[in-house]
Amino acid sequence: MQDWLSPAEWEAVRLSLRVALWATLFSLPLGLAVAYALARWRFPGREVLNVVVHLPLIMPPVVTGYLLLLAFGIKGPIGGFLDSTLGFAFAFRWTGAALAAGVMAFPFMVRAVRLSIEAVDPKLEQAAATLGASGAWVFLTVTLPLILPGIIAGTVLTFAKGMGEFGATITFVSNIPGQTQTIPLAIDLLLETPGGEARAARLAGLSILMAAAALAFSEWMARRVAARVGGR
Amino acid sequence: MQDWLSPAEWEAVRLSLRVALWATLFSLPLGLAVAYALARWRFPGREVLNVVVHLPLIMPPVVTGYLLLLAFGIKGPIGGFLDSTLGFAFAFRWTGAALAAGVMAFPFMVRAVRLSIEAVDPKLEQAAATLGASGAWVFLTVTLPLILPGIIAGTVLTFAKGMGEFGATITFVSNIPGQTQTIPLAIDLLLETPGGEARAARLAGLSILMAAAALAFSEWMARRVAARVGGR
Amino acid sequence: PSVARAEVVTVFAAASLTTAMAEIETGFEALTGHDLAVSLAGSSALARQIQQGAPADVFLSANPGWMDTLEIDGLIAQGTRRDLLRNTLVLIAHDAQHPPVEIVPDMDLAAMLGDDRLAMALVEAVPAGIYGKAALESLGQWEATAPRVAQSNNVRGALALVALGEAPYGIVYATDAAVEDAVSVIGTFPAETHPPIVYPMAGIAGHEGAAQSALLDYLQGAEARAAFARQGFAVIAD
């Protein structure tokens, strides 16, 4: 195994997992909140929020990466603020890669969760309210469990995207081995190199294996959830 | 307006719309079939199909584009076959760009539709069967109308992706003005060009406007559907 | 111009030639009556597409490596390959007031960087990155600076990083640096520190004909030279 992939490539694998994991962890609550707002509330700016959420899908990834760079770079308003106040930086770090992956996957997360929220019968939520559950509790004890299928779908899409994001990542945080060189960036590098195809294929295969494992896990989870709700 | 965008850029806009439209049109029925199979049937190879559907998400777009090139290029097994039998080609034509967009958006289409299918109450389908509707009719008259929200979500995601797909497209069908140069490819080129940022921003803005219109339309559709089902 | 024999001629050109190719398209079409289609993308993508039968008549690569690959595959029309353009490598800085730096073996690039990043194109894959790495190696700077390098997938990406100030320094082509106001060139890498930066051009096998020859000729002609030169390229004379 050791010579099957180079140490740098193993590093890329580790990094990809970390990036995908954190991208998923962070976009989940935010995606949930945005999906809930879009599904249930009517507020000024709703249409704008909806478009903004979909932007990463519409624009070439390079543009998204460039905009991220403008906003979250060290010189950018948000990145600069975070850097000066918390000492936390996205630029040229794996955190930035996770941010890019999360942003790129955000439309899918939001859509999946939103679809599920829209399918929840408000009558059940009303029933919970008559039993004394306040809005937050209704969400936690009724809505959330019922939208688990959507959350699982969104999570798995985000994780997969986190494993596969390329364009926005390389534009935003460059390709720094051990810092931001995730599997897709490593693969791209190999493909740019004449004769790198075989090694690229190995990396791609590994990436597919990991994603397949994540998928199988999510399917298993989804089946459990379905079985619970179906009452079997 | 004429000098606001160059004729080549208008061409890119027209092309993008065409590509997004056809990508959506073609992936819709296929996505529906795959989503239905994954949601309802247990068959050997189900897990594999599931992974294959998600592949475009996991792999860097360049890899997907490269694989498309290998399979659907003129020299590729499928592309060669289509070319020799039907005289139909994907390679370096807008059809190829549509294929790339469709493939890249496929995971989202399938996920969205599948989520909706899993949320349909089988008791309603049973009721339709007792009233004499065979499987196909049950699907057409009950399942399909009830999963419209998922179909709309999948369609809008595919359309948006069709407007924004870059990596797989440029790898698969190159960047040929009037043939395969969609808005994202044009934007990317402008960004490669010294001083092209302003023009790139204009194109991006137009692209966002069109996608926002598509989004607004889809929201309107979804509201209508929800109102129908909700009985208001 | 023999409009009667007008054809569509397709050239696959490295994305860094975008502006020059636009001028050349106009001039070539006016001169020959042929319709010129220009496909601009990364050299590796273009080379792969040609391997897969892309309808290219002429390939203009930013990288001799990919041209070699095609040549080995027998995809290049006999005797059409030429080195067309030459470029130089420069060190750029975000700071407009930055004093010039002498690019010599005893410079201390790592010290200049401190905790910051040096923006480059992919040092293993993209020509500008490969050349840059070679130059730093021959100057004895690579080992110290390598951990501080941020690699973009093309030169424009590296340029953008410096232009935005995310990275204080970068190594790019002179042609790119020339058109970006937000960066200043603080040094030029001596030609002997890296292999010659050449853009080879060739006709594609199976597409030989009058149109292909016309384009190859035009690209080496005076009008094209002028266009390339306006973008800062050095045109290699025959």
Added chain:
Amino acid sequence: MLEVRLSHSLGALSLDVAFEAPRGVTVLFGRSGSGKTTIVNAVAGLLRPESGRIAVGERVLCDTAQRLHLPPHRRRLGYIFQEGRLFPHLSVRQNLRYGQWFAPKGARPEDMARVVEMLGIGDLLARRPGALSGGEKSRVAIGRALLSAPRAILADEPLASLDEARKAEILPYLERLRDEVDIPILYVSHSASEVARLATTVVALEAGHVVAQGRAEEVLGDPAITPLGAREAGAVLAARVVRHHADGLTELDAGGAALWLPRVDRPEGADLRVRIAAHDVIVARGRPEGLSALNILPGRVQTLREGSGPGALLAVDTQAGRVLARITGRAAAALDLGPGAEVHMVIKAVAVAQADIGTAR
């Protein structure tokens, strides 16, 4: 004729039943959870029994021995579900028409206008089910099943959430269906008056097993079987309409004895089944005079069953047939009632409730 033989286990319930539902209405009753819906689901084809055979007339719907299991849509049974199951995306009108889309060419479905009128859902046709009231939903569900030109009707507590007045409008329609249309109806109900009024055949279930079955008159008139609880015991008499009188009463002839009822909306000469609830009958030794009750039937006590409580169930053979009476043990003792005793059965005309009058098969 619907023949059902099933065994199936579902969670804690192990179902093992066999019964026949001839022409007319077969009422299935039993406590909550005794397996009624499960049986109906199996008949409809929504549940594949572990073993058993189900046939409607000549047509075998399911036979596990032959590995035959006709899919639901080829059974053409109009199923009125316990929970409505209206299609939320279709209007009430489209819901009602749904079955007609798939009815075979030759089928002559019920008249839409008539069913709509009977169910009182004319105003709802353009609405969607989402905003209907509970009773409105169940009425639409009834209409949808009736209009699908079914070969048999399966009704799972169809009237449970309807008010008396609406029930009174729907029951005669179901009776007509039972009498005029030659299709079996399998009917789940908890309501004594529905059972008495509609049932041709009665099947009583307990924990997945049949504990009593047979013709309604027999099962309901048998003092040993009080499947609906002692309070609901009652006999069913066959009678014929003799004449409608000007004061609003209808004179019936029950085996030669006259019975007076509030106007019965059937032509003279029509055959009826009249249920006389055991608790509505007063027993007298001598012929009582000066009572507001119009019907007094002399007879002879057949059996006297004392229950565990203070009540006793008296079966009396009269000219009109066997009549049950529920009396207290104290009264039985005071009147010295025992088998063979001559008695008079006092039945108020109005005590023969409208709901308990059915037209004979």
Added chain:
Amino acid sequence: MLEVRLSHSLGALSLDVAFEAPRGVTVLFGRSGSGKTTIVNAVAGLLRPESGRIAVGERVLCDTAQRLHLPPHRRRLGYIFQEGRLFPHLSVRQNLRYGQWFAPKGARPEDMARVVEMLGIGDLLARRPGALSGGEKSRVAIGRALLSAPRAILADEPLASLDEARKAEILPYLERLRDEVDIPILYVSHSASEVARLATTVVALEAGHVVAQGRAEEVLGDPAITPLGAREAGAVLAARVVRHHADGLTELDAGGAALWLPRVDRPEGADLRVRIAAHDVIVARGRPEGLSALNILPGRVQTLREGSGPGALLAVDTQAGRVLARITGRAAAALDLGPGAEVHMVIKAVAVAQADIGTAR
């Protein structure tokens, strides 16, 4: 005390009601679609009325004039929904416990074990609602509301899909709740026996408007108002348990007159309300002898109302109170009944149904 004043329009229905529900059970009835569920929803806070005021005791839940609208979770009303609405992702036990999680610290909820036992859902606790039978679902829904330590109970046809035997187990529990626990219960029902047995107050609705309201005895005993239909008219008498006799009968004292009933499960001295359905009473001029009926109350005719049909409703003042009797016009003529006539009301002991005996408030 629950005070409700509402106006709201919903589709074709325009609701405009005002009523008070004092301690005890207020039964709301009316035909399907008359607005019962809409009213209950407004009380629960699920519907914001266009205008109106709703208060439980001192606590105002909603007052559109003050723009006050307490959210449902701060009203703490135990709502038993018409359609169950169990949480599909929770087990039956978790469904039952759900309300307790949010009950205020001080609240003393009903005893879980007792409620589970009464509802017969002990075996279902670990199951999920998806696979419950219709009646099982409705029982769990009842339990969930009862166990949430509510300030008032809203029950929308809670017993509609239950069998008689199960109803007979739940009704006494609801009675106890009514009598022992000081919370108002708003109860939607179509069932005459539920109304008679539980109702302290009756509110009759028609197309969104109150057509009759008042104390159950008054509304149900008033021959001019027969809100459940003429067939369900009946009077309610106040009585006290005197003695339980060895033969299983219980002797009651109703205003000095003796009434005999099958054993009533209340201690001697307890106050009861006994409903006597008008169609269960036979009227005689002279005192009848030799009848199985144990209760014969002499009295004087107060009013005689002839209906459009053959029936007449007789209100007779007896020592025990006003008793209604439904007789035929022919019998009224034959017996020469009119206001002032001296008559005997013959009531079978068993005709005073168990279900129609309530404990007094």
